Amino acid sequence: MAKWTNARIPDQKGRTAVVTGANSGLGFQTARELARHGAHVVMTARDRSRGTAAVERLLAEQPAASVELRLLDLSDLDSVAAFAQKILDDGLPVDVLVNNAGVMWPPHRLTRQGYELQFATNHLGHFALTGLLLGRLEKSAAQGREARVVTVSSVEHRGGTVFFDDLHGERAYAPRAYYSQSKLANTLFGLELDRRLRAAGSTVTSVLAHPGYSSTNLQSSGPTGFLRFFFSKIANPLMAQPVEKGAWNQLYAATAPGVKGGQFIGPDGFGEYRGHPTVVQPDKAAQDPDVARRLWSVSEQLTQVHYPSH
Numbered sequence: 261m262a263k264w265t266n267a268r269i270p271d272q273k274g275r276t277a278v279v280t281g282a283n284s285g286l287g288f289q290t291a292r293e294l295a296r297h298g299a300h301v302v303m304t305a306r307d308r309s310r311g312t313a314a315v316e317r318l319l320a321e322q323p324a325a326s327v328e329l330r331l332l333d334l335s336d337l338d339s340v341a342a343f344a345q346k347i348l349d350d351g352l353p354v355d356v357l358v359n360n361a362g363v364m365w366p367p368h369r370l371t372r373q374g375y376e377l378q379f380a381t382n383h384l385g386h387f388a389l390t391g392l393l394l395g396r397l398e399k400s401a402a403q404g405r406e407a408r409v410v411t412v413s414s415v416e417h418r419g420g421t422v423f424f425d426d427l428h429g430e431r432a433y434a435p436r437a438y439y440s441q442s443k444l445a446n447t448l449f450g451l452e453l454d455r456r457l458r459a460a461g462s463t464v465t466s467v468l469a470h471p472g473y474s475s476t477n478l479q480s481s482g483p484t485g486f487l488r489f490f491f492s493k494i495a496n497p498l499m500a501q502p503v504e505k506g507a508w509n510q511l512y513a514a515t516a517p518g519v520k521g522g523q524f525i526g527p528d529g530f531g532e533y534r535g536h537p538t539v540v541q542p543d544k545a546a547q548d549p550d551v552a553r554r555l556w557s558v559s560e561q562l563t564q565v566h567y568p569s570h
Contacts, residue, residue, distance in 0.1 A: 263536045266293045266508060269515045273298035275405065276353045277514065278393070280304045280334060280386070281361025283314040286412070286471055289507035290358055292318055294514070295325040302352070304332035304343070304361070334361050334385030335371045337563055344392035354396040356514050359386035359411040359446070365435035375562065376428035378435075382442035386411060387449055388563040394464070401463040408465045410513045411450040413443050413524070415470060415532055418543040420444030422555055445555060447524070447542050452552035454522035456567070465521045468542070469513040471506030472527035472534050501527075501534040512537040 277294045281287035282303035291301045295318060303318075305311025311329045318327055330346070333339040347354065362382045369377040375384060390409055401407040420440030423429075429438050446468070453466040506527075513525045516537075524542050529535030545551070560566050 264508065264512055264516065265536070266504075266511055269293060269297045269511060270517065271298055272515065275355040276300045276302070277356040277358060278302045278304065278347070278354055279358045279360055280332060280389070283307070283310045285503055286507045286510065287358075287360040288314055288318070289504055290360060290510055290514070291327065292321070293507070293511050294356070295327050296322055297515070298326075299356070300326040301328075302347075303327055303329050305329060306331070306333045306335075306361075332361075332389075334389070335363075335377060335381040337373055337380075337385065337388055340385050340388045340563075341392065344389060347393060348396065352396075353400055353405075354393050355400045355405050355407055357390060357393055357397065357409045358510060358514055359390065359409065360510065361385075362412070362442075364439050367435070368429055368433040370428060373562075374428070376433070376438055378438050378442040379427060379445065382439075383445035383449065384559060384563055386446070387559045388565040390453070391563075391565040391567050394567065397464045398462060406465070407463070408467060408514055408519070409450075409453065410510050411446050411453075411466070411468050412510055413446040413450070413468050413470045413542075414439075415472065415526070416440045417443035417447045417470075417546060420543070420545065422448070422551060424554065424558070427558070444543070444546055445559075447546035448548075448552040448555050449559070450524075451522055451542065451546060452549070452556055455549070455552075458521060460568070465519065467513045467519055467521060468524040469510040469537075470524070470526045470532070470540075471503075471509055472501060472529070472532055473506075505534070509537045 277299045279287050279291045282291040283305035291303045295301045315329045332343040371380045397407040450468040509525045524540050525537050526532045526540035527535035528538040
C-alpha cells in the first residue's frame with residue numbers, strides 16, 4: 261500500500277459504481293476517478309441543477325466518460341426507496357456502492373420521517389440504500405465481479421455515542437455530538453455488515469474509509485455563524501488536505517486489490533488527518549457487537565428495510 265495514489269486505481273471497465281453525494285467534494289472526486297478508470301458511474305445528487313452541473317463538469321474533463329445523474333435525497337426514506345427501485349427496474353448492475361453523502365453540524369432539524377437530519381442522512385439513508393441494493397451487489401458477486409460496499413465515516417466517530425434514548429436530539433441537541441453519533445453509526449454499520457456477510461457466506465465486501473481532514477463544502481454548508489467562518493477562512497486553508505487526497509481513501513477501499521471485509525482505510529499521517537491510505541483502527545466503541553446489533557435492529561425499525569436473515 262506504500263504511498264498509494266489514484267494513479268494506482270486498476271482498470272474499472274465493465275464495472276458500475278453508485279456514488280452518493282457525487283455533485284461536490286469527496287463524492288465528485290470519487291466519481292471522477294472511477295469514471296477516468298473506465299467505470300460506469302451513477303452520480304447521485306439531491307438537487308438536479310447541482311447534479312447536472314457536476315456531470316457537465318466531469319464530461320468537460322472526460323468527454324468519453326460513462327456517467328449518469330440520478331436524484332437521491334438520503335434524508336428522505338421515500339426518495340431512497342424510489343431511487344433503489346428505479347435501479348432495480350432498469351436492470352442496472354451494481355458492483356460498487358460508495359456511501360459517501362453527508363451533512364455536518366447543522367442546526368437541529370427533523371426530516372420528513374421525523375428523524376434528526378445528520379443521523380437520517382449519514383446513517384439511516386445509507387443503511388436503507390445498502391439493504392435495498394444488496395441483492396444487486398450479490399448478483400454481481402455471483403457473476404464473478406468483485407462487489408464492494410464502501411461506507412464513508414470520519415475521525416469524528418472517535419468519542420461518539422449512540423444516544424439510543426434520544427436518537428433524534430429532541431431532548432438535548434449539540435451539532436457536533438450528533439454528527440459524531442452519525443459517524444459512529446456509519447462505522448458500527450460497516451463492521452456489522454461485514455460480520456453478517458461473512459456469516460452468510462457472501463462474497464460481497466463491506467469496507468470503511470474516512471478522508472482525514474479534507475477541505476470540502478461539508479464544513480461550510482452545515483455549520484452556521486462563527487463556525488462556518490472558522491472552517492472556510494481559517495481551519496480549512498491552514499490545516500486541511502486537498503479534497504483530491506482525501507478521496508484517495510475511499511477510492512482505495514473501492515478499487516484496490518486485496519482489500520478485506522471489515523477493514524477501515526484512512527490517512528497514514530499524524531492523527532489520521534492527512535496522508536496516503538493505510539489500514540487504520542476504528543474506535544473501541546465502534547467494535548462493540550452488542551451496540552452494533554442494537555443499532556441494526558433500531559435501523560431496520562426506523563427505515564422499514566429488513567436485511568435477509570441467515
